[in-house]
Amino acid sequence: MTTTRESDGAGTGLRWLLATLVAAALSFTLIVVVLHGGSDPSARAEPIGEQLCAPARTPIGTQQVLEGTVSVGEATRTYRLTLPSTYDGTRRVPLVLLFHGTSGTIDDIETYTGMVTAAAQRGYATLTPQAISAAADGTLPAAWTVPGFDTAGAPDDVAFVSGLVDTVTTAYCVDPDRVFATGLSAGAAFSTYLACRTDLLAGIAPVAGMNLVEPCPGADPLTVITFHGTADALVAYDGLTYEPDPDLPDTGFYNGPIQEDASRWAAAFGCDQTVDEQPAADVTSRTYSGCRSGVSVTVVTVIEGGHVWPGGAYVPEELGYQTDSVTTTSVILDAFDAAPGRTAALDEVTTTS
Numbered sequence: 223m224t225t226t227r228e229s230d231g232a233g234t235g236l237r238w239l240l241a242t243l244v245a246a247a248l249s250f251t252l253i254v255v256v257l258h259g260g261s262d263p264s265a266r267a268e269p270i271g272e273q274l275c276a277p278a279r280t281p282i283g284t285q286q287v288l289e290g291t292v293s294v295g296e297a298t299r300t301y302r303l304t305l306p307s308t309y310d311g312t313r314r315v316p317l318v319l320l321f322h323g324t325s326g327t328i329d330d331i332e333t334y335t336g337m338v339t340a341a342a343q344r345g346y347a348t349l350t351p352q353a354i355s356a357a358a359d360g361t362l363p364a365a366w367t368v369p370g371f372d373t374a375g376a377p378d379d380v381a382f383v384s385g386l387v388d389t390v391t392t393a394y395c396v397d398p399d400r401v402f403a404t405g406l407s408a409g410a411a412f413s414t415y416l417a418c419r420t421d422l423l424a425g426i427a428p429v430a431g432m433n434l435v436e437p438c439p440g441a442d443p444l445t446v447i448t449f450h451g452t453a454d455a456l457v458a459y460d461g462l463t464y465e466p467d468p469d470l471p472d473t474g475f476y477n478g479p480i481q482e483d484a485s486r487w488a489a490a491f492g493c494d495q496t497v498d499e500q501p502a503a504d505v506t507s508r509t510y511s512g513c514r515s516g517v518s519v520t521v522v523t524v525i526e527g528g529h530v531w532p533g534g535a536y537v538p539e540e541l542g543y544q545t546d547s548v549t550t551t552s553v554i555l556d557a558f559d560a561a562p563g564r565t566a567a568l569d570e571v572t573t574t575s
Contacts, residue, residue, distance in 0.1 A: 273314045279395040281311035294382050301351040302328050306342040314397035320350045321405030321412050325363035328352050334534045340551045366412035370475035380419045399563035400424050407431045417441050425561040427554040430529050431457050433478045437486040443515040445561035446487050449550055450480045451527020488519040502547035516562045
């Protein structure tokens, strides 16, 4: 795998300020409990994918968690692949990409979200990559490269993740039509950016950060569900009006209004129905349906919610209010379960274009 440098320009004062705030906020001490796909294999559902791998791929017996590294240019990148206990190398399993926030780690995001255990119980594999610092000396926090946040020398994370997905789907019996992405904060932004830059994904579930990447009208239809708190102090729910510093290059930093951005994604997918609900006193949702290819776009809003993963495993008080009225991980997996496969979506686009 090789890397290319993004062309969005050098960092601005605002980029540095936001990166510093996010890094400081997400660097609180964690008692890390690495999740290994659950402790009760008998409770797990059969894999969702019905297609068979021919020839069969690598079976792993009782091993579930695979730690790996790949060389990307001069950098060594790390990742963790967790396969469900039902994986046998013959039946294709769907894949969730899980991206941590700025200065975060694989262990942080797996522990906080509980995604690995919950996904394994439904027959999903989970791929959790580790971001790296854009600075050779490590003086910048580990972060994903997206427009408006990258600096000179930032890695091409789209190439890294695309190559990693290709490697995993080739080596293991993973369904390439049912690859999904989710993440928190900068990880949410990167999930969104992947949908704009690749055709890998059948759905995305960005949490507290979808509106850091401008909607891309040319993206293939895919299921979108996003979560955001109205009192998020790091990524503004209603967006920011940004005026570039005339003395610094403009990086293209973006923080749009989350509801407006969702409606733009819905318009791009031809959605023609909208349903508003209030599942809890502090939670509302808006779903756009009637979209091409059977996809949908949903915004889950936490009233007075902070820069958090609603229903997460612990409460990071310095990042604002975290509700337990919604279990984000379960809702995300419900949406992924219901999402049409990527091939079905692309076939419809081809037929109607």
